[in-house]
Amino acid sequence: MALKKIINAPETYTDDMLKGIYAAYPDEVKYVADDLRCYCTAKKKEGKVAIITGGGTGHLPLFLGYVGEGLLDGCGVGGVFQSPSAEQIFNVSQEVEAGAGILYLYGNYTGDIMNFDMAAEMCEFEDIETRSIVGADDVNSGEDVNIRRGVAGIFFMYKCAGAKAAQMGSLDEVLAAAQIAKDNTRTVGFALTPCIIPEVGHPNFTLGEDEMAMGMGIHGEPGIWNGPIKTAKEIAAESMDTILNDMPVAAGEEVCVLINGLGATSVEELYILSGEVADILKEKGIGIYRTFVGEYATSMEMAGASISICRMADQEMKDWIDMPVSTPFYCQK
Amino acid sequence: MALKKIINAPETYTDDMLKGIYAAYPDEVKYVADDLRCYCTAKKKEGKVAIITGGGTGHLPLFLGYVGEGLLDGCGVGGVFQSPSAEQIFNVSQEVEAGAGILYLYGNYTGDIMNFDMAAEMCEFEDIETRSIVGADDVNSGEDVNIRRGVAGIFFMYKCAGAKAAQMGSLDEVLAAAQIAKDNTRTVGFALTPCIIPEVGHPNFTLGEDEMAMGMGIHGEPGIWNGPIKTAKEIAAESMDTILNDMPVAAGEEVCVLINGLGATSVEELYILSGEVADILKEKGIGIYRTFVGEYATSMEMAGASISICRMADQEMKDWIDMPVSTPFYCQK
Secondary structure, X not given: XXXXXXXXXXXXXXXXXXXXXXXXXXOOEEEOOOOOOEEEEOOOOOOOOEEEEEEEEOOOOOOHHHEOEOOEOEEEEEEXXXXXXXXXXXXXXXXXXXXXXXXXXXXXXXXXXXXXHHHHHHHHHOOOOEEEEEEOOEHHHOOOHHHOOOOOOHHHHHHHHHHHHHOOOOHHHHHHHHHHHHHOEEEEEEEOOOOEOOOOOOEOOOOOOOEEEEOOOOOOOOOOEEEEOOOHHHHHHHHHHHHHHHOOOOOOOEEEEEEEEOEOOOHHXXXXXXXXXXXXXXXXXXXXXEEEEEOOOOOOOEOEEEEEEEEOOOHHHHHHHHOOEEOOOOXXX | OOOOOOOOOHHHHHHHHHHHHHHHOOOOEEEOOOOOOEEEEOOOOOOOOEEEEEEEEOOOOOOHHHEOEOOEOEEEEEEEOOOOOHHHHHHHHHHHOOOOOEEEEEEOOHHHHHHHHHHHHHHHHOOOOEEEEXXXXXXXXXXXXXXXXXXXXXXXXXXXHHHHHHOOOOHHHHHHHHHHHHHOEEEEEEEOOOOEOOOOXXXXXXXXXXXXXXXXXXXXXXXXXXXXXXXXXXHHHHHHHHHHHHXXXXXXXXXXXXXXXXXXOOHHHHHHHHHHHHHHHHHOOOEEEEEEEEOOOOOOOEOXXXXXXXXXXXXXXXXXXXXXXXXXXXXXX
């Protein structure tokens, strides 16, 4: 498996990508501190709680793609599958802070936690108030929610926190909105092929010609089983069992469904999977409030997908989900 | 290369996908004539010119993904890489016709032309007025525009015709808007890997481990050369030369840029390519009116991309490009 990518050189991958993004959306986003990886909205809104995310490159539209109207305000951009530095997160923080404090909202990975925590300390010295919350929706990555990895389900945390911030909620209210989304969201993912980190040059794991990996993480973290590829119906059934055993949803309740492509998997397949998930929910008498299908959190050119379920806890949460948003990478009317 | 897809069975691929789409967006789209492949907007607007497209499955969001507000009204859906039937197009036509006639707007492929022309004749018997225009933007598919294949550049035809229809233009005005977009749009595409048609089960062509195919079509039609993979900068330079030799754009003029992923290629790579295209345009003194990056016309899990340039002929065209649109698959604020 060769490095079949449209790039200039492995070592310029992240910065070349960022240059392309800034050139494409000059009115929407900008960078600060003379560092392409300090990614900020160009439409700062005074008095609003700022939300900052961050993480490694290789997951577009995660993370920076959610910076924009109704969602996030800034993003620390790391190298491929690497954390941004504390300095970068702090630089973004200084730029986007708008007088109401900052929520750090990112995935539950050790490097990210360390650097966001350091950035929070640096903010404290500057009298910038911060709160932190991590996405940890990947059920198969651990029994204990505190050690679970954050994957595509963070979208619902962005959506709810972003909506509450746009409604000019306080820092604690925005944190609470992210927490409600976190408490009600679970994800199961599975890979069909690996991907290649440009500077490494070979696949990040191996799978047999007819194998899939259930529960694999978006950086190739091992899942719970590797075995022959199952049908869409079987994959949906196993994934939904895992999710609903971990987070029971009663008949009559409503959920949002997010079918996320990991990169190489075609949109056609995502809808085949989505249809199977819809059938399962219907059988159980669970209502679908809204369905999202597409690439929300990828692993470059990995083939595979994830299923996220977000239980609608109350009407306010539905209103957050329905709030129109617009970023260069994501738009919901 | 095994059939690594999330499906139930090759023979139910298209219909399973369609079931998933209708289940996901019950308020937005529906089918008629008891045929999943007769795909129509659920938000018909009386008095508006209806625009219908169609083509094979395997190119999402092309074709059906552009049915929605500000864009199209219906789509005949074929099997994988196959044309919809004349009956299917006619059934869609009867449903979405709203008193102002119908524009058929689709890609320049023999099977599609035959079936859309037959559907137009069936409409004539029912006193439904139609006009037809085909996208033919793929420069490397032929010297003569009349034989060129339609690829991702059809997006600009959808956008301009859809906007003119939303402005309640007449059938001839909507056709003229599509024609202006056609006259000013050119595309160059290139593949890095093949894809697998589910019912065939093996790749639709072969490329060496380090090879790319310049000019390859979205069904695997042969391009103009196969050879070692070039850098993003080299690919952008060759593609832009091809485009601008065919359609000169003067310094001081403005263009829209569409960087389209064919399926497996990561969004990161599309922005690396986009950055190179922006540099070339800047050097030539050509302004960028707007940049679009993402998957607009795919070939399932094929790796590769295309570059489309749409010259902004006048202010009206810019207004059409800027008009907000919203479909289940595509949203522009």
